[in-house]
Amino acid sequence: MSEEANSVSFVPVIVGGNRGAYSLARAFYEAYQVKTNIISPMIIGPIGNSRIIKHYIQPGIDDLDHFFETIQQIGRDYPNMKKIIFGADDRYAELLIRTKDRFSDDWIVPYVDEAVFLRATNKESFYSICEKAGVPYPKTLVMDEFSLDLPFEFPIIIKPSNAIMYQGLHFDGKEKVFIGRDEKDLERIYHLVRENGYTDNLILQEYVPGDDTYLGVVTVYTSPRDKEIKLIAFGQILLEDHTPSAIGNHLTIWAREEKKIVASVQKLIAETEFYGFSNFDVKYDKRKDDYVFFELNGRLGVSNYYVTASGNNVAKYYVEDCIAKKKLGLTINKNEALFNMTPKNLLLKYVDSDALRKKVKELYKEGKVVHPLDAPFEVSPKRKFYVLASKFNYYKKFREHPPEE
Secondary structure, three states, X not given: OOHHHHHOOEEEEEEOOOHHHHHHHHHHHHHHOOOEEEEEOOOOHHHOOOOOEEEEEOOOOOOHHHHHHHHHHHHHHOOOOEEEEXXXXXHXXXXXXXXXXXXXXXXXXXXXXHXXXXXXXXXXXXXXXXXXXXXXXXXXXXXXXXXXXXXXXXXXXXXXXXXXXXXXXXXXXXXXXXXXOOHHHHHHHHHHHHHOOOOOOEEEEEOOOOOHHHEEEEEEEEOOOOOOEEXXXXXXXXXXXXXXXXXXXXXXXXXXXXXXXXXXXXXXXXXXOOOEEEEEEEEEEOOXXXXXXXXXXXXXXXXXXXHHHOOOOHHHHHHHHHHOOOOOOOEEOOOOEEEEOOOHHHHHHHOOOHHHHHHHHHHHHOOOEEOOOXXXXXXXXXXXXXXXXXXXXXXXXXXXXXOOO
C-alpha cells in the first residue's frame, strides 16, 4: 500500500462501463489497491466479473434526480472520505461538468467548466483554435446546408461537429466517421444523418493519406492548480477497428516518444485553457512532415491504458495533484509499451511496414505488451473467457471490415 493511499483516503467513482472505465479502475487498483465504484446502466463485458469493481446499477443515468440519488448513496456508503468521480465517455464527462455544482464538498469533479469544455471539444471551434494557435489541422469545411461546392478533392471525411448529440442517435447505416468517395456519397450521407435526427453542423475534411499506422493519440495532463502541463504521452496507432459503429477505436497503440507533437500540444492547451486529462487525435501528414490535429477529447480516452502501461499511471496524476496536492514536474513519455486488444498474428497480418512488424515482435519478446482488460490479478474464469472471446472476435470483424488504404 503506497504512502499516498495511507495519508489520503479516497474513493474512485466512474460513470459508464466501457473499456476506458475498466482501464482507469485498473490504474487505481495498481497504484493504490483500491476498488472503484462504477455507476452504469448494466454490467457489460469490460467491467464484468472483476475483483476491483463495485457496481451501482442505474438504468437511466440521464435522469438527474435518480443519478444524484445514487451519488448520495455512495456518499452514505463512504462517509468522511474524499470521492473523485469521472465520466467514461464524452456524454458522461459532459454530464458531470454540467452538474458540478450539485456535488457536495467531499466530491472532486476533476473537469473544466462547461464553456471551456464545449469550446475545446466542439470540432468547429477546435479548428478555429488551431488556426489561432498556429497548429496544423486538415483543410476543413463546416456544412450547415447541403452543397457540392468543396475547397478540396474527394475522397473526403464527413463527421458530426457535435459528437455528444450524435452519440445519442441510433440508426441503420450510422458510422462514427464517414468517408465520402464522390458527390453521390456526400449527398447520401448528408441526408442519412439529417433524416435520423442530427441537426447540428457537419464537418467535411480533406483526407490525409496514410493507413492506420499514420494515426496517433496524445494524452495530456494539465494541473487545475497551476495550469501547467504535467504529462504528454504519445501513442502511434498500429491498428484501428474498422467496423462502421466502432471506426476510430484504437486496437493497438505503440507508446513511444514523439518530439514533433510537443510544441503543438503546448500551444493548444494554452489557447483552450484546458486542464485535467485531455487527449488529441492526430495523423502524420507526410506532405508536411508534421502531425495534423483532428480533435480534443476533454477526458481520458477509452484506450487510456497505453499511458499507464508506459509507466505513467493515470490514476496517480489525479490523486497526487487533486487530493494529495503534490507539486508535479513535467513528464514527456519516452518509455515504450504495446497496448494490444487483438491476437498477435492478426496484428502482424495487417501491419504492412517491415520496421513496425519487427518492433511489434521485439516488444512481445521484451514482455512489454498489455491487453487493458486482461489484468493478472483477475481470477474469474468467466472474465478470462470474455477477454479471450473478445480478442478472437477481431478475426471475424477484420474478415467483414478489413482496413482500407
